[in-house]
Amino acid sequence: MTIVYPETRKLSDKPDARAPDGSDVRVLLNLPRGGMAHFELAAGLISLAVTHKTVEEIWYILSGRGQIWRKQGGQESVTDVFPGLCITIPLGTHFQFRSLGDEPLAILGVTMPPWPLEGDALPVEGIWEPTVG
Template sequence: MLHSRSITIRSTGKSMLFQTARLTDEPDHIAPDGSQVRILAGLPGGSMAHFTLPAGAVSVAVAHHTVSELWFFIAGRGRMWRALDGREEIVEVGPGISISIPVGTRFQFRADGDEALVAVDVTMPPWPGVQEAYVVEGAWTPTG
């Protein structure tokens, strides 16, 4: 269960939302790509989540209809494949690496080694729901 608290503060005629979220032990959802998702704080302009892909797993390749994402990896080692407008690349990812996924980018990631690949992600605008992602052909065969 997500432990969060929201309050609305009125200041100079505008409402601002404060949100506090604690990382949960169990995932809130399974993403369309197959990774475990734990919902974090969000605002009208964007939302944040924590993603875990188990050790040795390869995600389903997807793209997004309307959102862009920024990812920051905090644990594990792996690779990320991205393709957009004729450009395609595979980059190594792990703690301290940040990547961008512009809207429409086809992407897929994998957890290499014996440790889960873990990232924090910001989605702009906020994630609208599972209909946002659509499956595409990727670089690797997904494990799930």
């Protein structure tokens, strides 16, 4: 049995990475079955559309306003996102999001299992023309 010791981490002032969808990522913490990160898409930007091969996510909107498009199987929808809203991105869902308004769209995301680093996100056709890359 592997021992996992408790960790503590403060949100970084600068992004740690850029997500495959083009948003800025500030990594928080991981455990063997899930991870948490802060995602931010600057005001007025549109992400790349992607789908995940092995992870699914839960997002909680911290600040900003925008929209997310999600498509799975024969169902698709565009949902307005705003502070206090929580959404899911189940495995295999195609998704794309955009930041509307004057402030960045900030999201707290939980990824299950933890992000595998490379190759999990695959580009797909979205509904908006991306402005990040």
